[in-house]
Amino acid sequence: MTDGGTAGRPRRIVVCIKQVPRAQELQVDPVTQTLKRVGVPSEINPPDANALEMALQLKDRLGTEIVVLSMGPTSFDESLERAVAMGADRSVLLTDRILGGSDTVPTAYALSETIQKIGGYDLLLCGEETTDASTGHVGPGIAGHLDLPQITYVSEIRIVDGKVRARRTAEDGTEWWGTTMPCLCTVNFGCNRPREPTLTGKIRVKRGGLVTHWSCADVGIDPKKVGLFNSPTIVAKVDTVRLPSRSGQIFSGEPGASVRKLLASLVADRVIAA
């Protein structure tokens, strides 16, 4: 990948990350029919880890400052510390009880306000979507609030003459977009391999001071625009899906015999003809 030199490089990149429960471990409680969230280990939302890696690669190539931003409870410190240990320069957690229950509208608003307080940004990176809300609306929402150019579903960014060139994956092809900084890009899951935290990174985290906590008052966020009661959408109720019951016959052992049983079953079910 070639950039057009370090002239006109982004001076500061803000990467928005969310901490999410590991999707694979989420189970529906058979008794209460609700999702069991307690005790489920957390991770950086996987596409956000790709966004962070993209920022780190830009830093490796061009040099820049990376600020990682998250909004959520203080338990999110775990992910912010990991991001710093991976190579981000510092991180900010917007944390306030009045933010609880915010949908994508207040989330995009509150993150936008915090980004403005951080200031001096040239590039904003988000993940394509979260594994827990999976809307992909927060990134474009931030761009809308800040009235910035947005390029979504990006797998690669080059900086040429102080401008951004981004490769976007659409339904039917690959697009290259060009825009000016500051701008916002949302990053595709799996477009790179996020690095592991380094020893020096972990030592920087240990020394402390690299995760800053801000409240809504610190940022100047209007309390009447955030939280559950100021979110346009509410979850009125949640139904557990009863997937059609499946016969669930699992064959193991010698492949020839397993395949014979499988094909016989499919013929008996009239899924394939014999």
Add this chain to the structure above:
Amino acid sequence: MTDGHPPEDKTHFHGVWVFLEHRKQGLRDVSAQLIGEGRRLADLRGTTLTGVLPGHGVDDLARHAIGYGLDRVIVVDDPILETYASRPYAQVMAQLIRRHKPEIVLYGASKNGRDLGGRLHAILETGLAADCVKFDVDAEGNLDMIRPSFGGKSLAHILCKKHRPQMASVRRNVFVAPPHDPTRPGEVVREAVTLTPADVDAALLEFEEFTKEGGLQPEQADIVVSGGYGMRDPKNFAMLQDLADLLGGAVAASRKAVDSGWVPKMIQVGQTGMTVRPKLYIAVGISGAVQHLAGMQESDKIVVINLDPKAPLFEIADYGIVGDLFEVVPEMIRQLRALRATGASVPTAVPATAR
């Protein structure tokens, strides 16, 4: 920029809108499908159904779209709108929505639909529910927007009670496109929206179309043979194609196989790919992440072939083989060929009419 005023009285908002997505002078199929559902909702609410079509030289397309069940189409014609771009399209939609105050606006949950809706809902400060699979209208006349959460393990009912319009996106093939009636009466209204070159803040520089694989596509096939990261190498997909050919089916893949560059993006199944509902889905070397299940769990029969007996996909399997795919798949091909050779009629998908 957002305007911080309190939500406007919702009784001022009327009508159902569908954002009409187009490409190369053709209507995207998700838009035709949305017109069908939009029609149902407009009738339920006793109101009209409008399609919104920003573009350039799209009058014929507008008239064509009416045939799917619209009462009228609002066309905004400007060279700037020839192809989709986030900011100009969001400007157009924001101005039209403020001008006409629709009660409901529906979008395709495509890349561009999400790109647009996400920006727009923040500008308009109203609710947007992604990936809805069903709609209802509640006793108070609110749109009940029903969407899967946590990879389809539950369905959430989303309401947007105070803010208007109520906005939602829907993925392809959730609804069936209504039959097209070219004689359907309907109005094409041209509207002016202020756009300046300054509204163009990003430019599409290059486009490389994905190669359309010839032959049967997974969405049309009765039998889908899908390969995952366990396939290890792109050349091993030839074996899946052989199996698919024997069964009269099509080959698909998990995102990890696609992201590895082994197979084209066009055949990716899942949350961020296509949804398939074949009579038979054969998953080969796929673990069964929730994002994959989102695209295939409604298949009639599911067969799982995996080395790991703990692979989550076995939990929703009708039949499974715990084993090495490099032994199992060639064995399946061999036995199917043998069946054919012994004179039993050719194993193939039973025609839908015979089921």
